Amino acid sequence: KNEVEQSPQNLTAQEGEFITINCSYSVGISALHWLQQHPGGGIVSLFMLSSGKKKHGRLIATINIQEKHSSLHITASHPRDSAVYICAVRYNTDKLIFGTGTRLQVFP
Amino acid sequence: DVKVTQSSRYLVKRTGEKVFLECVQDMDHENMFWYRQDPGLGLRLIYFSYDVKMKEKGDIPEGYSVSREKKERFSLILESASTNQTSMYLCASSTGTFYNEQFFGPGTRLTVL
Numbered sequence: 001k002n003e004v005e006q007s008p009q010n011l012t013a014q015e016g017e018f019i020t021i022n023c024s025y026s027v028g029i030s031a032l033h034w035l036q037q038h039p040g041g042g043i044v045s046l047f048m049l050s051s052g053k054k055k056h057g058r059l060i061a062t063i064n065i066q067e068k069h070s071s072l073h074i075t076a077s078h079p080r081d082s083a084v085y086i087c088a089v090r091y092n093t094d095k096l097i098f099g100t101g102t103r104l105q106v107f108p
Numbered sequence: 109d110v111k112v113t114q115s116s117r118y119l120v121k122r123t124g125e126k127v128f129l130e131c132v133q134d135m136d137h138e139n140m141f142w143y144r145q146d147p148g149l150g151l152r153l154i155y156f157s158y159d160v161k162m163k164e165k166g167d168i169p170e171g172y173s174v175s176r177e178k179k180e181r182f183s184l185i186l187e188s189a190s191t192n193q194t195s196m197y198l199c200a201s202s203t204g205t206f207y208n209e210q211f212f213g214p215g216t217r218l219t220v221l
Contacts, residue, residue, distance in 0.1 A: 004150075033209065041117075041196055041215030048209050086150070095166070096210065098150040 003027075006087050006099035013106050019074040021102045023087030026068065033096065034061050034072050035086040043086070046072070077106045111135070112213035114199055120219045127186040129216050131199030139202045140182035141210065142166075142174060144195040151198065157182055189220045 005024045013019055023032070034046040047054050047061040049070075054061050058077075063070040074081055087099040115130035131140065139158050143151040143166075153166030155174040163174050171193060175183045182201075186193055196217050200210040 035212075041198070041217070043198065043200075043212035043215075045209040045211070088151075095153060095156070096151075098152075100148060100150040 003097050004087055004089055004099040006085075006102050008102060009100070011102055011104045013077050013104070015078055015106055015108050017077050017106075019077050019081075019104065019106075021072045021085050021087075021104070023070045023072070023099055024068060025089045025097075027091075028065075028068075029089045030092050031090040032063055032070050033088040033090070034070075035088060037084040037086060037101070039083075046085075074104075079106045079108055082106050112199060112201055112211050114197075114213040114216050116216050117214060118217050118219075120221065121186075121189050122221050123190060125186075125189050125220075127189050127218065127220075129184040129186075129197055129199075129218070131182045131184070131201075131213055132180055133182075133201040133211070134180065135201065135203075135211070136179065137201035137203055137211075138179075139210075140176065141200040141202075142172075142182065142184045143198045143200065144168070144193075145198060145215075146195050154184065189218075191220050194218060194220045 007022045031050045033048050037043045058075045060073040082105050084101040084103050086101045088096040112133045141156040142154045145151045152168050157163045157176040173185045196215050198215045199213040202208050202210045
């Protein structure tokens with residue numbers, strides 16, 4: 001069983017919709033990362049957070065430490081947001097534990 | 109911008125061959141990582157290195173070895189490739205503190221026939 005669970009595994013949306021991707025983990029962490037992987041493989045770091053909320057453009061990431069849960073929101077989704085979104089958690093080391101990803105497709 | 113490059117995007121090898129995957133980063137990062145990514149399993153850590161000539165096993169080191177002779181370069185070696193090592197291989201680097209992000213290379217899709 002993966003220590004980091006993401007939901008949903010697959011998500012389709014119409015352009016303009018508000019999107020939420022969820023991530024749950026099992027034990028206390030020092031930080032949580034949201035990553036984006038486009039077709040072709042390259043991975044880009046979107047957020048790193050240990051508490052509260054962060055916003056960058058149309059992307060918002062939140063984390064609830066007590067509930068061991070994080071969400072990634074995309075407002076006004078666009079086809080270029082289509083990608084795999086990966087949650088990863090860090091314990092008190094440099095190692096990351098990754099979720100299996102959420103595949104998002106946004107249609108025009 | 110941090111740049112992490114990998115020697116090949118696509119590689120096809122035969123069972124039993126020795127395979128070298130090279131990763132180079134240009135930001136003087138202390139830490140470097142090798143992952144493999146398989147459908148339904150997410151990224152799994154093979155090896156990582158926190159300094160030149162230092163290495164640590166990750167979660168799935170069997171069948172792999174690594175080399176870090178220079179700070180900017182981290183090589184993954186498959187001593188005798190097998191079909192179950194067909195995968196996407198991703199290299200990453202980060203600075204030496206716990207709380208910094210990892211920067212990823214573009215990945216190498218390796219097929220072992």
